[in-house]
Amino acid sequence: MVSFGNSSRASTSFSAGDFYPKEASLRGFYVLNDLDGPRTAEDLIYLASLVATGELAVDIAAVNDWRDARETLHRLRDRRVAGKAVLLVTGEKPG
Numbered sequence: 001m002v003s004f005g006n007s008s009r010a011s012t013s014f015s016a017g018d019f020y021p022k023e024a025s026l027r028g029f030y031v032l033n034d035l036d037g038p039r040t041a042e043d044l045i046y047l048a049s050l051v052a053t054g055e056l057a058v059d060i061a062a063v064n065d066w067r068d069a070r071e072t073l074h075r076l077r078d079r080r081v082a083g084k085a086v087l088l089v090t091g092e093k094p095g
Contacts, residue, residue, distance in 0.1 A: 059083035065090070 019025070050056035061083030064072045068087075075081045 060086055062086070063088065 047056065051058050059082075061081045062072060062075065062085040064085065064087055066087040066089045072081075072085050072087060076085055
């Protein structure tokens with residue numbers, strides 16, 4: 001099992017017995033800690049493939065121009081965005 005995030009900080013529970021048959025392990029993925037890790041690119045490619053095939057739903061709540069990154073990050077930090085935020089790198093502002 002890989003946990004890719006828990007922005008809501010909601011409690012998560014699961015049966016430890018589910019891990020035994022396949023000798024599974026639990027790994028948390030915290031993007032800010034793992035950005036310089038050796039597998040970051042592979043992990044992000046894997047996540048993107050899950051999104052592309054519809055196996056992983058992504059709740060996009062905000063789409064902003066990259067020049068508005070500061071405000072977008074403040075909104076995320078202050079929990080004023082209920083979902084993911086996407087920053088577009090283009091020559092035009094969305095709208």
